Amino acid sequence: MAASTASQIIEAIGGAGNVKSLTHCATRLRFELVDAGKVDQHRLETMKGVLGAVPQSGDRYQVVIGGAVATMYENIMHLPEMAGVGAGKGAVAGDKAQSDADVKAAERAKVRGKVAWMDSFFEYLSDSFRPILGVLLGASIIIALINLCISIGIVPGEEANTSLVFIKAIWKGVFYFLPIMIAYNASKKLKVDPWLGGSIMAALMTPSSPT
Structure with missing residues (x-):
């Protein structure tokens, strides 16, 4: 069931080809997408095992899972179509994937929209707690x-x-x-x-x- 939900999340997010990188926090999956316009938000919000879907500035997207987020993250990353996703910009097949911390650092270095300071503030609070x-x-x-x-x-x-x-x-x-x-x-x-x-x-x- 968990693996099926993982596949459905990737389909609703626009497919593995639409995912640049994926990390997670305490309750949410954090996607960096190629095109956020391809996301089927209604499907995500009505999906069993998903508590919500939250668009972010730019092409970032968060899917609220809850306490089982770490397990869901592992299930998604083990999907065959997700091979190589999260390795970072310019990586090729066979390269070692970056850690969550490396991916987060790379995303923070990018332009984050008009509310970048607010995103950074709440991310700072979240990582402190x-x-x-x-x-x-x-x-x-x-x-x-x-x-x-x-x-x-x-x-x-x-x-x-x-x-x-x-x-x-x-x-x-x-x-x-x-x-x-x-x-x-x-x-x-x-x-x-x-x-x-x-x-x-x-x-x-x-x-x-x-x-």
């Missing part, structure tokens, strides 16, 4: 489970309840140090020493900081 999404999800699940146990009376809800001190410390620690983690990732995105970015944020978070 993406590496810690799993940690945030885990902390949120812990919060939900604690509140559920308290609401149905499995454990008492008093703040002095020592049985929950350690469990609460897990999710509180994640959100307390969240600015440092974001600063670390944001620094990497800017190609600055990530430890420097994290240290600056840690200094700003200290109780004795003038801020």
